[in-house]
Amino acid sequence: MISRVMSAELAEHAGQRVTIAGWVHRRRQLKSVSFLVVRDRTGLAQVVGAGDLPGEESVVEVTGTLAANPQAPGGFELVEPEVEVLARACVAPPFDLYRPVVGAALPTILDHAPVALRHPRLRAPLEISAASVAGFRATLDGLGFTEVHTPKIVASATESGANVFGIDYFGRPAYLAQSPQFYKQALVGVFERVYEVGPVFRAEPHDTVRHLAQYTSLDAELGFVRDHRDVMAVLRDAVAGMLESVRHRAGAALDLLGVTLPEVPAEIPAVHFTEAQRLTGSAEPDLSPAQERWLSEWALREHGSEFLYVTGYPMAKRPFYTHPDPARPGYTNGFDLLFRGLELVTGGQRLHRYADYVEALAARGEGTEAYEGYLQAFRYGMPPHGGFALGLERWTARLTGAANIRQTTAFPRDLHRLSP
Amino acid sequence: MISRVMSAELAEHAGQRVTIAGWVHRRRQLKSVSFLVVRDRTGLAQVVGAGDLPGEESVVEVTGTLAANPQAPGGFELVEPEVEVLARACVAPPFDLYRPVVGAALPTILDHAPVALRHPRLRAPLEISAASVAGFRATLDGLGFTEVHTPKIVASATESGANVFGIDYFGRPAYLAQSPQFYKQALVGVFERVYEVGPVFRAEPHDTVRHLAQYTSLDAELGFVRDHRDVMAVLRDAVAGMLESVRHRAGAALDLLGVTLPEVPAEIPAVHFTEAQRLTGSAEPDLSPAQERWLSEWALREHGSEFLYVTGYPMAKRPFYTHPDPARPGYTNGFDLLFRGLELVTGGQRLHRYADYVEALAARGEGTEAYEGYLQAFRYGMPPHGGFALGLERWTARLTGAANIRQTTAFPRDLHRLSP
Structure with a gap:
């Protein structure tokens, strides 16, 4: 398997350099820093300062150092990251998968089930x-x-x-x-x-x-x-x-x-x-x-x-x-x-x-x-x-x-x- | 549920009067005594001296006293039995289910699967x-x-x-x-x-x-x-x-x-x-x-x-x-x-x-x-x-x-x- 730590287990590796892998759940470019949230089957993990990022739902492997951050999911985030893109999403999802509420009607969800069910x-x-x-x-x-x-x-x-x-x-x-x-x-x-x-x-x-x-x-x-x-x-x-x-x-x-x-x-x-x-x-x-x-x-x-x-x-x-x-x-x-x-x-x-x-x-x-x-x-x-x-x-x-x-x-x- | 002891558990009830229930696996009338073998989902149990018995594959409930008999399946048999018939088989099975070897060809087995699979x-x-x-x-x-x-x-x-x-x-x-x-x-x-x-x-x-x-x-x-x-x-x-x-x-x-x-x-x-x-x-x-x-x-x-x-x-x-x-x-x-x-x-x-x-x-x-x-x-x-x-x-x-x-x-x- 790709050697990785699951997002639910980050706390066990505080301070270490670890690799996570999953989907680009959300990317956000602020003026001075970029945020990336990676989704795997156990939850979400935040990455700070990753630079240029592929579109949401792309699949990435990220290696970084785990630093405490009470605001991040699970209380930790990856800093000083290196990002490898395993597969690039060709199109944007039909609705934002990162929003807590599903912003689409049922026909849209059903027509796009393979991606919609990732919400x-x-x-x-x-x-x-x-x-x-x-x-x-x-x-x-x-x-x-x-x-x-x-x-x-x-x-x-x-x-x-x-x-x-x-x-x-x-x-x-x-x-x-x-x-x-x-x-x-x-x-x-x-x-x-x-x-x-x-x-x-x-x-x-x-x-x-x-x-x-x-x-x-x-x-x-x-x-x-x-x-x-x-x-x-x-x-x-x-x-x-x-x-x-x-x-x-x-x-x-x-x-x-x-x-x-x-x-x-x-x-x-x-x-x-x-x-x-x-x-x-x-x-x-x-x-x-x-x-x-x-x-x-x-x-x-x-x-x-x-x-x-x-x-x-x-x-x-x-x-x-x-x-x-x-x-x-x-x-x-x-x-x-x-x-x-x-x-x-x-x-x-x-x-x-x-x-x-x-x-x-x-x-x-x-x-x-x-x-x-x-x-x-x-x-x-x-x-x-x-x-x-x-x-x-x-x-x-x-x-x-x-x-x-x-x-x-x-x-x-x-x-x-x-x-x- | 019908209150019964499973045939695999007979040894735990040695000497007691118990009720078993299952299918008439085999009946045998010798000159002086009749034998009945009852099949349930855990195995077989022998009953001695049951008198007039319904045909094989009929469903019975038998109450009897458990006596040791090294020749009987599980080492015990039911004596002084009372037999209640829960359902009488209308016809004989297409082959003998009690014989250790299946005495029928595949087409017969498949045509009669509901009863054949009981073997x-x-x-x-x-x-x-x-x-x-x-x-x-x-x-x-x-x-x-x-x-x-x-x-x-x-x-x-x-x-x-x-x-x-x-x-x-x-x-x-x-x-x-x-x-x-x-x-x-x-x-x-x-x-x-x-x-x-x-x-x-x-x-x-x-x-x-x-x-x-x-x-x-x-x-x-x-x-x-x-x-x-x-x-x-x-x-x-x-x-x-x-x-x-x-x-x-x-x-x-x-x-x-x-x-x-x-x-x-x-x-x-x-x-x-x-x-x-x-x-x-x-x-x-x-x-x-x-x-x-x-x-x-x-x-x-x-x-x-x-x-x-x-x-x-x-x-x-x-x-x-x-x-x-x-x-x-x-x-x-x-x-x-x-x-x-x-x-x-x-x-x-x-x-x-x-x-x-x-x-x-x-x-x-x-x-x-x-x-x-x-x-x-x-x-x-x-x-x-x-x-x-x-x-x-x-x-x-x-x-x-x-x-x-x-x-x-x-x-x-x-x-x-x-x-x-």
């Missing part, structure tokens, strides 16, 4: 996202889960029918997977407990602040549950583990964005769907976004929790593989997890007996033909099981307060955007 | 694969890398042109990404060091034992390198970390398959391409599979290493973004890592200056139009950098000695296979 505020959500996934995996690894990788190209558009992307698969029609649902269930038969972190694809023709055509789904599925409450307990631990990891691994990003992490109660409060209806005065068999917001506020007020489970959604509103509530006809063992006013996770107990699948499909007027590959696992014996799916970008957006989900992924794909 | 020998490669990925991530996390998720739907089929899957993207043509190459390079500008574990797609019309239409690529890219040797050092650490993780997390799978893990030398031996040509007597500007095998044997003989780097491949054999060897016209700073006779990883230093890209494309008779999104990052200043890509299934196949790469992934996709 510390735009990079921060991606750091929080990476830390979240690490916590998700660590928690589930600790609970005996096995990581799996499932096909993203599938033969039939079974799970929801509409909104799938079609592919030409060696001359045959195929589709991009909308979720690993069927595969993760089958793999419960192999490993008992599995998770997958991977892309899923939704051809939703909506241009909103919360739709992406590709997003990263954090999926888990586990066997030998009593019912959905066992799934909810694992999800609670996964969310707590994600937050713990964010706290440890992305502290600087949290500080920069001024994010306060929520507390996860040892047991997240839960209300049954019918109770949620009563509380919100809803007569519909579903909850509106406004009602979800109201319920979140209620949970914070009544239970001091930013998380709330709504359980027992009606059969008609859940996929056919959802396990019914044995005690309450018409309702399911399915749940949603609300976080700060929005549904963050959907999950539930699934059917596990082959005959129940045949019956559930018949009740919806469907045969089993399109589902044969899926149903195979259930012919051979499957334990009671359930699972959940959490959208990574939605999670990061709720955590950071991003107004648009496109700010939580490096290169979003949507109805209009296919590049960069 | 411990068929599950084992997936456990080794999961452990490998965990080690890859842990090593790179420790080296300051950031995990990223990049688009799998792209606007142009630039990297290799042929062999891409076409998609209908909201009425526009698009393609499935063959690699995250361009995105991971751009993100070096943001994070300096990045990795991604995700699916890549190759529409290769070859029906061989080593081609998959979707595979899991372990990609890494890092900035501020001197040249490709810094990338090779990081790859060496990643491979060592993967093996360490396999040793710790998948020991039972290794034992079952009789796999001996290779040692990774502190420095993996390297030969220049021209030297490899001289050693193998090759006159071609590439190495044949037979020559790769010969070189692997040579490295084991001469250096005691199952790994060998071949460096400096000719320009004509490497993608346009490969950095040339400044000291040796016509050759590159690109490398391959050979492992047990096969190329396992391709990597190298990349070009980092915009002008060099324009020139490299022109030298191949191409303009920059199709690459504008890619080249954007280089207009704004990029450090010297490089990276590598390792195919997870190929890795697992080499490690386990699998004859066919389809045995190393749960639900393979190939020229003919699109389900289950």
Whole structure:
């Protein structure tokens, strides 16, 4: 490697002659002296008196003597510098990356993502996202889960029918997977407990602040549950583990964005769907976004929790593989997890007996033909099981307060955007 | 959860009445007594005298008293059992899952993957694969890398042109990404060091034992390198970390398959391409599979290493973004890592200056139009950098000695296979 000291470690080398390397974050020529701020992956470092400097975002290696300066980032600056230019920026960035506030609108940011994401505020959500996934995996690894990788190209558009992307698969029609649902269930038969972190694809023709055509789904599925409450307990631990990891691994990003992490109660409060209806005065068999917001506020007020489970959604509103509530006809063992006013996770107990699948499909007027590959696992014996799916970008957006989900992924794909 | 003791923990409960749960791995009715072997994710447990039993692969919960029996798996068996059937298998498995050797041909296994993968020998490669990925991530996390998720739907089929899957993207043509190459390079500008574990797609019309239409690529890219040797050092650490993780997390799978893990030398031996040509007597500007095998044997003989780097491949054999060897016209700073006779990883230093890209494309008779999104990052200043890509299934196949790469992934996709 290029031998260098990272900007976060300058204090350890006070008085020494050191080499740093990074991007020209800012250059400033005053009448008598020039200032250069160099950005590396750990932060910023100031250089004084460097003379003629290349444009911002050029890559430089600077050797200098470390002198204390309380005004400089980290309390030290490099003096008597020698600057070597490793790569010269050909053009100026579309907006100033050194200003604390991002001075560009979202379309400009997205069109110029490769350079725009270098702005510390735009990079921060991606750091929080990476830390979240690490916590998700660590928690589930600790609970005996096995990581799996499932096909993203599938033969039939079974799970929801509409909104799938079609592919030409060696001359045959195929589709991009909308979720690993069927595969993760089958793999419960192999490993008992599995998770997958991977892309899923939704051809939703909506241009909103919360739709992406590709997003990263954090999926888990586990066997030998009593019912959905066992799934909810694992999800609670996964969310707590994600937050713990964010706290440890992305502290600087949290500080920069001024994010306060929520507390996860040892047991997240839960209300049954019918109770949620009563509380919100809803007569519909579903909850509106406004009602979800109201319920979140209620949970914070009544239970001091930013998380709330709504359980027992009606059969008609859940996929056919959802396990019914044995005690309450018409309702399911399915749940949603609300976080700060929005549904963050959907999950539930699934059917596990082959005959129940045949019956559930018949009740919806469907045969089993399109589902044969899926149903195979259930012919051979499957334990009671359930699972959940959490959208990574939605999670990061709720955590950071991003107004648009496109700010939580490096290169979003949507109805209009296919590049960069 | 269903309250149970895992089969691997039976010894801790000697003499107690316990409940286990799992699949009917085998049932055997002798003249005077019946035996039941139950399989859970930790191993097998024997039950004696259970009376009438459901078919193999049915899911049961068994409560019994733990008695010592040196012949039983784990040294204990459950006596005086009560058996509850949680789910009854409707049909017999396509082959006996309880026999130590898999008694079915590959097409049968693949057609019945949801049940076939329950066979411990068929599950084992997936456990080794999961452990490998965990080690890859842990090593790179420790080296300051950031995990990223990049688009799998792209606007142009630039990297290799042929062999891409076409998609209908909201009425526009698009393609499935063959690699995250361009995105991971751009993100070096943001994070300096990045990795991604995700699916890549190759529409290769070859029906061989080593081609998959979707595979899991372990990609890494890092900035501020001197040249490709810094990338090779990081790859060496990643491979060592993967093996360490396999040793710790998948020991039972290794034992079952009789796999001996290779040692990774502190420095993996390297030969220049021209030297490899001289050693193998090759006159071609590439190495044949037979020559790769010969070189692997040579490295084991001469250096005691199952790994060998071949460096400096000719320009004509490497993608346009490969950095040339400044000291040796016509050759590159690109490398391959050979492992047990096969190329396992391709990597190298990349070009980092915009002008060099324009020139490299022109030298191949191409303009920059199709690459504008890619080249954007280089207009704004990029450090010297490089990276590598390792195919997870190929890795697992080499490690386990699998004859066919389809045995190393749960639900393979190939020229003919699109389900289950």
